[in-house]
Amino acid sequence: MNNALPTSIVGSLPKPAWLAEPEKLWSPWKLEGAELVEGTRDALNLAADDQLHAGIDIISDGEQTRQHFVTTFIEHLGGVDFDQRETVRIRDRYDASVPTVVGAVTRERSVFVDDAEALRARTDRPIKWALPGPMTMIDTLYDRHYGSREKLAWEFATILNQEARELQAAGVDIIQFDEPAFNVFFDEVKDWGVATLERAAEGLRSETVVHICYGYGITANTEWKATLGSEWRQYEESFPLLQRSGIDMVSLECQHSRVPLELIELLRGKKVMVGAIDVASSAIETPEEVAETLRSVLPFVDADKLYPSTNCGMAPLARDVARGKMIALAGGAEIVRAELAGAAPSLAASPHGL
Numbered sequence: 001m002n003n004a005l006p007t008s009i010v011g012s013l014p015k016p017a018w019l020a021e022p023e024k025l026w027s028p029w030k031l032e033g034a035e036l037v038e039g040t041r042d043a044l045n046l047a048a049d050d051q052l053h054a055g056i057d058i059i060s061d062g063e064q065t066r067q068h069f070v071t072t073f074i075e076h077l078g079g080v081d082f083d084q085r086e087t088v089r090i091r092d093r094y095d096a097s098v099p100t101v102v103g104a105v106t107r108e109r110s111v112f113v114d115d116a117e118a119l120r121a122r123t124d125r126p127i128k129w130a131l132p133g134p135m136t137m138i139d140t141l142y143d144r145h146y147g148s149r150e151k152l153a154w155e156f157a158t159i160l161n162q163e164a165r166e167l168q169a170a171g172v173d174i175i176q177f178d179e180p181a182f183n184v185f186f187d188e189v190k191d192w193g194v195a196t197l198e199r200a201a202e203g204l205r206s207e208t209v210v211h212i213c214y215g216y217g218i219t220a221n222t223e224w225k226a227t228l229g230s231e232w233r234q235y236e237e238s239f240p241l242l243q244r245s246g247i248d249m250v251s252l253e254c255q256h257s258r259v260p261l262e263l264i265e266l267l268r269g270k271k272v273m274v275g276a277i278d279v280a281s282s283a284i285e286t287p288e289e290v291a292e293t294l295r296s297v298l299p300f301v302d303a304d305k306l307y308p309s310t311n312c313g314m315a316p317l318a319r320d321v322a323r324g325k326m327i328a329l330a331g332g333a334e335i336v337r338a339e340l341a342g343a344a345p346s347l348a349a350s351p352h353g354l
């Protein structure tokens with residue numbers, strides 16, 4: 001990465017209305033068969049173009065080919081029966097009907113490699129791809145086969161590593177693992193959560209990110225967040241473990257969140273994707289608001305390791321709101337980039353653009 005403060009989004013963008021009902025999570029597809037394949041590819045290209053127009057530096061697929069960040073991946077695996085459904089408590093927070101693990105889990109073919117190749121062909125900028133993390137995957141399933149959350153997590157870690165290696169070969173520069181379960185199951189994070197995540201990232205040359213997160217503005221998450229008090233200190237448990245791990249970068253929400261910013265200090269030495277865009281509000285931040293959030297974390301993260309981003313995915317927002325927020329993100333990063341260049345000319349000496 002040549003320039004300071006490279007911007008990116010965490011993951012999802014709203015889908016076009018012709019592909020899925022807008023402003024809704026897990027919205028069903030409006031197309032099927034070959035039309036769905038063509039439609040999702042068109043949407044992926046539009047999502048990439050929207051980011052490029054907004055001035056985002058690291059480009060993502062906007063998760064245009066997935067209905068859900070976990071289940072779309074699991075749909076491609078053997079050993080999971082989507083017709084046998086059980087109701088489980090997701091992240092100790094809300095009930096959902098989920099598929100059942102009925103045999104050894106296997107990855108019979110690559111899941112996202114075609115999509116990643118399409119994104120690679122769309123832009124010369126660095127690209128980032130998100131996968132679910134092992135612990136979050138097992139938390140979104142009912143297990144009838146392994147009888148051990150840890151054992152299933154190691155199996156998924158192996159499968160994720162296979163997928164990640166193929167994504168890397170397709171030209172993906174940064175691979176992100178989404179692990180919201182890390183904010184809930186602290187003992188397991190310590191016992192095997194970080195270890196299985198490292199297994200998923202094993203041997204990769206691409207950079208790796210973990211996105212933990214307090215979730216979208218959906219009711220179950222909002223109610224859970226209301227129980228957490230005025231300060232959200234859950235990262236205090238996971239950040240020291242991640243600081244010692246082989247994962248290169250950690251993503252967290254800093255815009256309108258109650259995460260005490262000094263917790264970022266626990267990651268010193270790692271790259272940090274700093275969420276400066278609130279995804280639970282349709283109010284579009286000004287570039288100056290974004291800049292203010294970025295300045296507020298500079299005491300805790302070295303400027304050359306600061307990656308301005310969104311708090312989480314933007315799937316539930318209106319498309320024009322998401323576009324506005326990306327423009328604000330790029331604008332805010334530009335303001336702070338200029339300030340850093342004034343303070344330390346070497347930092348931003350390289351031309352903008354990657």
Ligand SMILES: [Zn+2]
Nearest residue numbers: 213215312313
């Ligand atoms: Zn998130």
